[in-house]
Amino acid sequence: MQKFIESPTVITVENVSKRFVVHQDKSLKDRILHPRRTAAHAEDFWALRDLSLDIHSGNTIGLIGPNGSGKSTLLKIIGGILSPTTGRVLQRGRVAALLELGAGFHQDLTGRENIYLNASILGLSKKQTDKYFDEIVAFSGIENFIDTQVKFYSSGMYVRLAFAVAVHVDPDILLVDEVLAVGDEAFQQKCLDKIRSFQEEGRTIIMVTHTLSQIEEFCTRALVLGQGQVVYDGNPIDAVKVLRSGFESLVDADVARERIARELRENEAERERRSQGAISEIRSIVEGGVLHPGGNLTVEIDVDIKNELPGWNLGLSLTNGLQQMAMMTSAHRAGLKGTTLTPGTHTLRATFPNMHLPKQEYTISAALYDGSGAEISRFEDAAAFTAETDERAAGLHYSPVNLEIAN
Template identity: 50%
Template sequence: MSMPSLVSASGVSKRFVLHKDKSLKERLVNFSASRRHKDDFWALRDIDLDIPVGSTVGLVGHNGSGKSTLLKVVGGIIQPTTGSVTRRGRMAALLELGAGFHPDLTGRENVYLNAAILGLTRKETDRYFDAIVDFSGIESFIDTQVKFYSSGMYVRLAFAVAVHVDPDLLLVDEVLAVGDEPFQRKCMDKIEEFQREGRTIVLVSHSAEQVGRLCDRVVVLNHGNMLFDGDPADGLRVLRFGFEQERLEHERVHGGELVEPEARIAGIDVASAEFDQERIIVRAASDLTLRYRYTLSAPQNPLVAGIAIETSTGQPVYGVNTKMLDIDLPTTPGDHSVDFSFPNHTLGSGNYIVRGSLEEKAGRSLDRLNPAATFEVDQPQHGSGLVRLDVRVAVDEPAREA
């Protein structure tokens, strides 16, 4: 039985008008020609999105892809140019630093103001006030005007209010990155508590690790269009592949003509793997060998080949390159390869992604491959985690009385 939708967006598009005039005076003086001095910018195009109750959805994409715009449309902060959005239940939003705060009011006064905006009565706010202040950790400054707060203090107080108004839907933008590490951990713990309680969360983040850890669904946006909607691991692969493709196309196109690279990564093979239909399997504690192949069409400056192993959600596991290992690579035209071998590897069970990089020792990037390879460590083991550890347990039983 499918869960009912808490948010439903149908055919949503959002257009902004970009004025080329440098000032309001120029727009008034050149009023008759103003139409020639503006462009339409579509931040979102034909977005269809249903968010069921209890799900955690991550919105990801490069800067300018439309993530924050979509979050504001979902939250009713801005209205779509075309299409419609329907919502149910109480919503709390953390969209911009200091949004909903008045700089001349104290932290205490802003708690009551913000809570009122989010739908709480004064009696309800009285009941939650001590918990809000305690969560924020800024008791010493609660009666200070917020215009004297640091950006981290803003976020602490705003998040504390948002999570204590008993929301059915929580919208969180990238603002959590402003807080310090202990507070970020506290925020993540609170979001996980919300998930256990069956609340619905929509999260915008540039952190693949954060998205992979928290989200059960990922939406990838690019220039206002929805590229992907589904499993987080697959969505993050689409995101990374899109970034690399755009960067490489930008570097390869010069003067309107496509320039073929003189150095490129031909591929990375998991040479020590076993194959089971479409699965590439590496046995636990076996020797893992990654064969890195590259092709040169012209002589090159000294080169560096690098690999990185990540989890399926993008969490870094290990990275190394030939410069670190003090290895010199062939730089003559032709096909070359280098093996990275890990005897008796200690990776834990799960799926892994391999990234490849090729650059000059001077630092100039020549090619990236992401993903370059995937494999699965498939072996029953005790415990869980990114590494496999041999464990021995000794139980010290108390001596029995005679």
């Protein structure tokens, strides 16, 4: 995740709403023959509702959300491709938009001709385009097809040429909407490297993507959209968690925001708890390397304590190969209650005497808790040992059974 940059505002979105009219008619013929019925069956769909935000220069903003949440509509309004129904967008600097496959291309023109057409749409003169032409073609990697009509291009070739033009028109603001998913892996990496160089140059990038790892890696800020409204605006890692939480099942956006705010507070409290300490290692010690009936098992747990931990507790469990709990204990159950762990590294040692376990391999797990009983750290299946017995008993406990005929 990149660090957010405090800088001047380059884009201001003020109370923007966007309405689309959805017609229920099955065909154009129905609209012509039955205009009154058409009007009666038309429905308003609000892709955006009173959305406001400021975007600061030099930042990379991620727009994420479920399908139909308004991400692409917002990006098109920022790029000037769509006009808002209400509200306005103010911006400073040259904007290059890569929003739709082949947008700005003419099917009957060659790649060469479309470079000049697209560059002129983005505000470059012919002289400026001449200057960048060779770099654009080299970046796109389609030199052999540059004089072919673009209607014969594959989707990947479209994206290569469109992205190459967009990043070479010297934009202050770059808008990218999911189109990179069409390119092959090598070209995607090339594009991401270009985005990194743009970030280093202090340019502003707004991107829509369903590849959430890109949001976490590249963005300094992320917005989660739902039902045409911003339900979360802030840290990209938290934004991804919000999206994965399934908030879109909530009908009311205000309810969604309240739930998200509550969950983020709980997550922050959990992070604060977990920062108190952690289990770093678990070791099992058995004399001779194998646990025989009546033998002793020693388990050592190393913990790193960051802040003083009064009233702590440690849970310890032994699990067999069928994922059945063979034994469970804790520091409190073993009599170590009401003590305090001081900051630093400590080794907690548990001794299990006179053990009788059936023959198989066992794993050891542990969990560290604070004084309120909240879990701080967990280490699953961190150590293992093997028990050896004969065949006289089976189950969770072993006993050397003797059987005789009593009468």
